[in-house]
Amino acid sequence: MTDQELxxxxxxxxxxxxxxxxxxxxxxxxxxxxxSAIGSQSSRRFERAxxxxxxxxxxxxxxxxxxxxxxxxxxxxxxWLDEVYEEVAKRQPEALGLASNDDEGxxxx
Numbered sequence: 001m002t003d004q005e006l007x008x009x010x011x012x013x014x015x016x017x018x019x020x021x022x023x024x025x026x027x028x029x030x031x032x033x034x035x036s037a038i039g040s041q042s043s044r045r046f047e048r049a050x051x052x053x054x055x056x057x058x059x060x061x062x063x064x065x066x067x068x069x070x071x072x073x074x075x076x077x078x079x080w081l082d083e084v085y086e087e088v089a090k091r092q093p094e095a096l097g098l099a100s101n102d103d104e105g106x107x108x109x
Contacts, residue, residue, distance in 0.1 A: 005084075006032065013076045019069065027073045031059040052078055 010028055014021045035055050038046075046054075052074065060070045 009077055009080050012080045013073055016076050017072060019073065023065065023069070024073055026063050027059050027065060027070055028077050030062045031055045031070075031074050031077065034058045034062075 006028070009032070010021065010025045013019075013028060014024045017024065032055075035051070038051070038054075056067075056071055056074050059065070059074060060067050063070065
């Protein structure tokens with residue numbers, strides 16, 4: 001994730017919640033940093049809910065913020081990530097290792 005994308009996520013969450021940008025940025029940087037670390041260190045597949053719960057608990061411990069606040073911020077951030085993922089899947093499915101929809105209905109010869 002680039003700094004620009006990270007800033008977009010922070011702006012999205014800040015606009016969607018009543019929390020200060022600094023608090024949102026701290027939680028998102030902590031949560032997504034750990035998510036990135038897991039992605040680069042593990043080849044194991046995780047269920048979305050399990051991964052979100054782990055990252056939430058990690059962010060609660062690391063930031064010292066109350067659980068409801070962290071859950072709301074990361075829940076909102078995860079919705080933003082879902083939207084980004086869907087957009088990338090539509091525009092560049094090969095970037096995600098997905099088959100392109102352009103070949104639907106054709107057979108390989």
